[in-house]
Amino acid sequence: MSTLPQHRRRPLSPHEIRNSRIRQIGFRKGYDPGEVEALLHRLAEEVAARDGQLTTLAAENERLQRELYARRHGQLPDNAPQGLDESLIARQLQAQQYAEDLLAAAQTNAASLVAQSKHQAREIVLAARHTAEQAVREYRAAAGPTYTPDREELTRLATLAHWAIRQFSGLRAQVDATDDAARQELASILDRLGPLLQPDGRR
């Protein structure tokens, strides 16, 4: 989260929450779900902390009021053991409502960011497939009598892998998180496919 330094102690203001930016990944708009969740978690923690502070302050306030009453009147109020002050309950209600509103907003945001990312991932896959089918058509046109279904499938796979590798190399930012393994996997597929795709390749 480039605009949300991890070590800052000061709590986020609602303004900062609304305007926070999550690092985009990939060559199109997309978000690292881990960061989305980390932000959500942080919001939840801060909301909980403030909720707790409000509760403590309200209880402290009530205690002080009782003490004040006792000093003035020489005794505790009649309802003291009950401790059921309607204004205290009202403050509790308010605090919880505030917490829930913030949390709901953060969750809605997180959900829509994830939905966006999924939509974009889908578009990327569709584009890859389109590219691969085009390569297959070109292979068919060029192959003539040397055509085999196996070679067609290899062309398709190789195009997908090449295409994906190109995309992945643009995704430096999230390589740490998930893509190292995928890159290696794709590279090893390409290694194995390479010899098969030479003009004199034999299966």
Add this chain to the structure above:
Amino acid sequence: MDVAALKASWAKASGLGDQVASYFYATLFSLDPGLRELFATSMGGQRDRLLAALGHIVSHVDDVERLVPFVEQLGRDHRRFEVRPQDYPTVGRALLHTLAHGLGPDWTEQLEADWTEAYTIVSGVMQRAAAAAEQVMPPWWDAEVIAHERRAGDIAVLTVRPAHELRYRAGQSVAVESHLRPKTWRYLSPANAPRSDGTIDFHVRAVPGGQLSPALVYQTRPGDVLRLGAPIGTRLTVPVGPGPDLLLLAGGTGAAPLKAVVEELAGGLPERKVALVLGAATRWELYDLPALHQLAEDLRWLQVIGVASDDPVDDHCATVAEAALQSGPWYDRLVYVCGSPAMVAGTCQSLLEAGYPAANLRLEQFDDKTYAPLREDLTPEAALAEVTRQ
């Protein structure tokens, strides 16, 4: 105790819905701010659970045979929420104050006496059940994460090792909590039959904007310690003796309990034919299909079908129900359905429309809106009606 008056007063108070529950918790935390620590940050699901449980208790207050087992289970279940005996009177005071507030001029001394009596009885049953359970099992099982494997982007397979033996049947569920989201419990199903080393696999999909699942998928690491509740559930387990052949229908991570069922059958239960249809939106999300295909190669009575319902590069997209109906007929089979609420509802609907008898359908869902004992209390017919009504 005037049962009719009790029920009428609850009907009036609960008519105010969420407000009543909010007021109750505000009162409770005013009485004892320390109790706030027993609850998750988000109280939404908590309010739903409170209203549902109280409503169930009030409506069965004169049906002791049904009420007592439910309240006992509730008491046992509350041990993992770290409720202490001295908290019960505080909750009682908050409840009475809330009812008095909600009913206004209709709150009478007689009602106060009736509610006090009812609460004393119910909280007594809960505490006695909790104390009895103390002798038998821990309030929760600490379980260390020993492996965490990300699959298909938003899905992870976690392997945990409980510190003490956790006995369960394949097809059951356990409540799970993480220190990353204190007090937020969600139900997960072990994805394996009980093993000799006691380890358990969980399949978790990060629900976008969800409260616990994203933490389990994205932030949990080996060495973390989760808390597990006592296993619950009866509908997705398999009879130990001989039984009818099975059709298992799974959507996404709903495959977990059904995979466990297959493993349990492979472990020596009387043999029967099993067809497992596993569905997801895309092929990419069929995260466990290779392992299940491998199982099917080893077990000649098992057939596994994987299907994607909305895959951009798959020309044979179908829902689980469509794939099952095409590969059938399975009219003589017991059908287990497990997946998202939408998947379960759609699948049951399709099977019923295709003429499959409702009595053959088995499903079970534990969510954060209802106390699990309340779900277990539902008859199979009621559970099915509730699902297909959605």
